[in-house]
Amino acid sequence: MEFESGEAAKTFYIAYAGRVGFSVRIARSRRSKCNESIIMLRFVCSREGFSREKRIIAGKKTRKRAASIREGCKAMLEVIRRGDERWVVMKLMKEHNHELGMPREILVIAKNFADTRNLLLNGQDSQYPREIRYNDLGPDDAQNLLEYFKKTQADNPFFYYAVQIENNNCMTNIFWADSKARMAYYYFGDVVRFDTKYINDKELMPIVMFTGVNHHQQPVVFGCALMVDETEASFTWLFENWLVAMPALPPVSLITELNRTMTSVVAKTLSQTHHCFCKAHILSTIQEELPDLFSEHIPFQGELKACIDESETIDSFESCWDAMINRYCLKENAYMQSLYNIRHQWVPVFVKQTFLAGVPGSQRCENFDKIIEKYFTTKTPLRTAVRQLSQTLANRSEKEAQAEFVTLFEKPFLRTASPMEKQAAGIYTRSIFDRFQEEFVESLGYHVDKIEDGPISKYRVMKNEIDDEIYSVDFNSTENKAHCSCFMFESSGILCRHALRVFIINGVRALPNNYILKRWTKHAKSGFVLDDYARYNDLCRDAVRCAREGATSTEFYAVAKDALQKAINEIVSAKLKRGQQTLQSFITSQKKQTKKVVKITPNKDASGKNLKKLTSTKLLAENDIR
Structure with a gap:
């Protein structure tokens, strides 16, 4: 395991000790000779070592110290600092030579949000309750957000939210999508980017976003979530709820960062979707996995980028990749081999055959980055952050309206006579x-x-x-x-x-x-089905308001009930009237059509018998229509 700080390691081990049933103390530490900073910490069981009985002199009186609880227990955890940021486990002894006490609930004692989340992520397999925190304001703040979601949905039934509840009745992952996000997905949800950049950012809340682009190539949001971890269960819950919320089929393509757990979940929940990985993210992981190669062989980075970006054909990529792998002795490198195995999901020469609609895959949308970094700090109340995000995204609709105006009323300059x-x-x-x-x-x-x-x-x-x-x-x-x-x-x-x-x-x-493609045209947002959806949403909002106001007293209830009943009766009556008009129009058109078919001008020598037969046929046809 690795930790972000010595304090984070201490937090984790104390929480672990509480779940198992023993106490912890720091037995040893070591400082750097260069700057006197701590570079090693050893945490031990409180019963580690042995103590001899001592007398303490206090003036003229003496007193005996209480009997020591130390029994020579060897259980311990030792961590050392590598570089400026990483603290890694060097020694671990799990066995105790004494009986353990009763397990206790986890006590989060971290000094900051980042260390608290580190504790939660590494302690997620515990059978005992854990405290879930999205920011520095605690669980009550999450409850305030839930109340905000309930009120928002009451005002607008097309607003969707879902909360994952643990066995101890504690909220974990939270997902929401407003009406604009859901309607945007109906029109432009063929290609989706799922951004998990902020899950591990210690300065910000762990928010993830589903995004895409509209017919003006402007970024749009298809839903957001707060995720406390990156487990398979969390990803599965999120994708399933997102699919339920979206009023259309699953996307044609999905772009994500490289995450093994997420990849497995996408394969199960979005089996018909093309899953592509962000190229920029993969290049950054290569640099993290092979830091010595990047520092010792300067040309490697340029050769790697050229091989990936400039290969026009599959054959040219394969030959270039093989040459690079052999040149830098990477044939036995497991990580590079694993990236090669999934080349069809991130190398441009393979991915270019997949419809991506210009959705940013190699770089994030800077507009959303600015929003998140401004409003989703760990010091901001959740309710405030979500409202500010919603307001900011709503304001973005003005840019879409401006683009619509330019499209509809400003004729472009034609450069040819074609x-x-x-x-x-x-x-x-x-x-x-x-x-x-x-x-x-x-x-x-x-x-x-x-x-x-x-x-x-x-x-x-x-x-x-x-x-x-x-x-x-x-x-x-x-x-x-x-x-x-x-x-x-x-x-x-x-x-x-x-x-x-x-x-x-x-x-x-x-x-x-x-x-x-309709998604690129001026009429991309036309469609009878979604117009129906929008009308339904509008009527639901009015009906909910009627119910809320009408339920306040018996008198108002009677007024609301009577109004709703009259409205329903009038709608049914209008439907019947339209149905009768349609039926009558059909009968009239059929009569005209039948007359044209049976109207024959008899010859001069036609007998009266033939005329009688013709008249009889005409009457039978009209009776059949009736």
Whole structure:
């Protein structure tokens, strides 16, 4: 085990001793010769060692010290400091030579929030109660947050929250998502980033966030949680509740940091979702695992980054990786081998075939970082932090409204006379059109060679004939489909310059429908189903308010009950009326259709018998409709 400080190690061992049934004291410490700081601590059982009887002189009288409880117990924990931050366990003796006392409840005596959390995380397997803390204000503050959630949900039934309760009736993990977050997920929840950066930040609360991007490529939140640990049980509980809260199918892709426990949970709860790892996080873990290599071989970092970022094909990555591993003697390194085994989930040449919608995967959203660092300090009340976060996120909707205004009322400047560019300007939001326009204009400078003819033609696309970057585009002229080796459309949902160039030389003048993703269009947030959801949410809020005010007295109850009953009756009546109108319209249209079918002009020599038969057929048809 490792600890953040000597005090944290002491806190943990005292708590452990309380659960087992013995007391602790510090038997020995050692200081650094350089700066006199403590670099070693040894904690022992209070019955360690032996004591001889002593007489203490107090003036003229003498008294005998109480009998010693020391019995030579060897149980102990010794930690030493490595570097400036890590305290590691060097010696441990668990066996006692005496009977243990009654176990006691954990007493959190840490001087700060970070040491308290260290105690909780390392003591989570205890069968005895543990104190759960999200900040320095204690469990009462968490109860205040719960009351806030209850009130918020009463005012807005579309607000969702869930609390995990331990056997001792203690709250642990807390999840919440407001109406904006849930509705945003309905439209833009195809790609989600799950950020766990702050779980282990000792200066901030352990908040995690589900995020994504909207049709203007602005960041949006799909839910938040406070997590006290990173166990499989906690992750499973969180993902299951998040899926229940979200009003749509699971995401197409999920981006997370590299966490073995989380990976196992995602595989179980989101089995159909593409799980990708944050590349920047993995690169940072490599530096932590191989510090000597980074310091002794300066070129290694550059070679590693080039191998990962600049490999255009799978074959080029494989050969580059093998050469690097052999050059730096890493063939037997278990960590590098484990990263290679999951290369399909983080190396760009593999991940580019997965739809990620431009969600930040290699870097966090700085906007959310600033919000968390400002409001989620360990000194802030939970209720205040959550309210400030909600208010800040609500204010962000103004930026979306501004982007909507620009998209709807400011026509973009067209740089060509192409009908395809004009079509894209009328379909996409401004930010997406700007990206498309850049690709479209750049496509005009590319050279194309047809290298294979047939139902599906193959083209070689390059900037110029001596360019090393050559892309392969397959084009199906029957279906107007193009597939490029750069996989830009598969990853972002926007056509690349290479495919656009092939479209142009083949006379494709308009974007085919299968290359226009609704999530990037001006009408991305249209949809009858969610309009229904929004109306339901609005009516629930009014109904709850009616119930709350009406329940205050018998008189008000009667008024509220009568009003609700009248409203229900009027809705039912309106539905019946609409149903009758629809039925009548159907009957009328069928009558007109039937008359057209049976109306025949008889010949001059038609007999009266035939006319009678014709009239009879017409009457039978009308009776069938009735």
